Amino acid sequence: MSEADWPLFEVFIRSRSGLEHKHVGSLHAADARMAIEHARDVYTRRQEGVSLWVVRSADIVASDPGEAEALFEPARDKVYRHPTFYAIPEEVKNL
Amino acid sequence: MSATPAMRKAADTAHEEARFRYVLRLADTSLVLGQRLGEWIGRAPALEEDLALANLSLDLIGQARLLLTYAGELEGRGRDEDALAFLRDAPEFVNLTLAEQPNDDFGHTIVRQWLIDAWQLEIYTRLEHSTDTRLAAIAAKALRETRYHYRFSSGWLVRLGDGTPESHRRIQSALDDLWRFTPELFAPDEVDERMSDAGIAPPLTELASPWSARIDEALRAATLTRPASQPYPWHGKRGVHTEHLGHLLAEMQHLQRTYPGARW
Amino acid sequence: MYTQALDIHGKEPVPAAGSEADGHAARFQARIDEEAKIEPKDWMPDAYRQTLIRQISQHAHSEIVGMLPEGNWITRAPSLKRKAVLIAKVQDEGGHGMYLYSAAETLGIARAEMLEQLLSGAAKYSSIFNYPTLTWADIGAIGWLVDGAAIMNQIPICRCSYGPYARAMVRICKEESFHQRQGFEIMLTLTQGTHAQRAMAQDALNRWWWPSLMMFGPSDADSKHTAQSMRWKIKRFSNDELRQKFIDITVPQAHYLGLTIPDNALHWDEDAQHYRVGPIDWSEFHAVLKGNGPCNRERLEARRRAHEDGRWVREGAAAHAARQGNRAATGSATGEPT
Secondary structure (H helix, E strand, C coil): CCHHHCCEEEEEEECCCCCCCEEEEEEECCCHHHHHHHHHHHHCCCCCCCEEEEEEHHHCCCCCHHHHHHHHHHHCCCHHHCHHHCCCCCCCCCC | CCCCHHHHHHHHHHHHHHHHHHHHHHHHHHHHHHHHHHCCCCCCCCHHHHHHHHHHHHHHHHHHHHHHHHHHHHHCCCCCHHHHHHHCCHHHCCCCHHHHCCCCCHHHHHHHHHHHHHHHHHHHHHHCCCCCHHHHHHHHHHHHHHHHHHHHHHHHHHHHHCCCHHHHHHHHHHHHHHHHHCHHHHCCCHHHHHHHHCCCCCCHHHHHHHHHHHHHHHHHHCCCCCCCCCCCCCEHHHCECCHHHHHHHHHHHHHHHHCCCCCC | CCCCCCCCCCCCCCCCCCHHHHHHHHHHHHHHHCCCCECCCCCCCHHHHHHHHHHHHHHHHHHHHHHHHHHCCCCCCCCHHHHHHHHHHHHHHHHHHHHHHHHHHCCCCCHHHHHHHHHCCCCCCCHHHHCCCCCHHHHHHHHHHHHHHHHHHHHHHCCCCEHHHHHHHHHHHHHHHHHHHHHHHHHHHHHCCCHHHHHHHHHHHHHHHHHHHHCCCCCHHHCCCHHHHHHCCCCCCCHHHHHHHHHHHHHHHHHHHCCCCCCCCCEEECCCCEEECCCCCHHHHHHHHHCCCCCHHHHHHHHHHHHHHCHHHHHHHHHHHHHHHHHHHHCCCCCCCC
16 A cells, blocks of 8 residues: 555544434545544544444445436335324324 | 641641642643644644644643643632743743653654653543542543543554554654653652652652553554663753753743733 | 635536437536535536536645644744634644545545645645735634635535535534634734734734635636536625625624724725725736745645655555555454554
8 A cells, every 4th residue: 555545434423412323524544543533533523423433435335326216216106104104093092 | 746837837838839830740741742733733744634633732732721720729829821831931841851852753743742641641540539639630531632642642653663664763763762751751759759648649650660561562563662761860840951942932932922911 | 714716717618519418418407406416426517527626626725725824823822722722723624624625535536636736736725825924913814804705605605516515515614603703803802902912903904804805706707617607506606796795794893893994995885785895906816826925835835845744654554554454364463552
């Protein structure tokens, strides 16, 4: 690895009150330990997070926008997956 | 013969004077080191390291502010953090001599940082249980910061020590240059002894071997050689410094000296 | 901190030829028109990609170079609190540069290449950072005026069509507001201080006022890129609009401070309800952009030296990481201390 090759890492942070890690940006680091430190220094100066994930950008597999229709459209008409689809009488509790 | 009121009063005064000096030493070491790191901003080897060094600097200046404020209160002559930082001359500064050594290259900066981080880890860990509750609280906060500082500096020590032949050579050279300032870290004087007798501070001699063990572990991982012992009696803690401190203070104090009495 | 219309000498980008490209282009424009965000893997016209790479990287370079004039006063800050605040501000600027390089990298250019463009002098950065910080009051003036102008430029970009750039700007804008406040507070403290401090503040305003107005870039009539950038929702307001807004907000602030704006022609236009300024000396702006400002050489030299001096460090870290990778592959311990 030459000095120009500090690889790119993507940074994900879970905030204090959050449930999931959100993508906040990227940075360069020589190794994973450094990447965590850099992520902490760059992205948590205002107490934004309690948990950090760093992933080498090269390791991320993303869905292809060209396939967005095939991947995501079919879910659109399956509204029966949403609770609001079902009409339950008001008198019935706890459903 | 039991102590007379006059003797007791003199002992109290000596004790308070020692406590003031002890806190001031911790403050000055953090202040001078923080000031040195501030010189790096915008010049670090990578943008990410600019941010890292800035973080370290902010932590150290924060420690200095808390400790200087406390020292001023102990002294009882109305000096606040800025009066102490900007209006004392070099002989009144009582930082560790190691802290004022110049940045030189990144290798020197990392070695200086690592040696002091390892020292602060020992000191703050024990000070967290000081009978002086104010000092204990400051130490607790500083300890969390110092753990991160140590992670950072030791990480870089290992990367550069066990990196390229050039990085290894440079960092070994920095270690050889700075090692001679380490004996002062654990050389107690009467201030340290008064404080450890009173349960306020840990006995310095007890910290030497845990520090040394931690240092050796890092040196092994970094494939570096521990320099031979060079027992020179540095006296930064007593206000006798190297030529470097005068220049550092001249720069730091310039505005307050040029515009006496002004509010900023 | 901000961006300015630096591409005034370039040509209007040429759309791709061919009906498939036209189809893509039409769909692309439709998405932009309905305020949808364009994301890294979406199809985009090459000219859109190149315009963004140029604009975002120039913005990033500006943040990085911008650390230097303010960094100049860190060791001499006149109180510990001011020192800490200034370090935090300069650190933010470095962070902003990182968010922006990060956004630019999503468009297919590597950080190393962008750095090379900056250090070789090929890339531009905002002209304002080629001015020297001569007194402590300059630090106040920069926060008040330069960050103030930057905020004005940046808020509209939070709604820019390109997702990663917009998101970086949202983050930046959140952090930016303390920058301007700390600058104004410094000016306030100085103007309420000694005679020498008041004079220091007025002197800083005298030197930073006109360069701050120039930050918005020349009038759009003279800028060839504006029309296409507006269509693509990269640029959302004209240079003149933003500059006027800045003037109207800042002049009353100067009056509050008891300072005099260095412009004999400055007056209130009752009909238009705007402050009008005297003529801006655009020849100074162009000279600075070309490299003939007070500090252009020093700024680039400082960045080059930092980069060169740090080479052995970056190489050392890379070599260590490579060795760690090999050790992991062969199952031996790393022995890194914790």
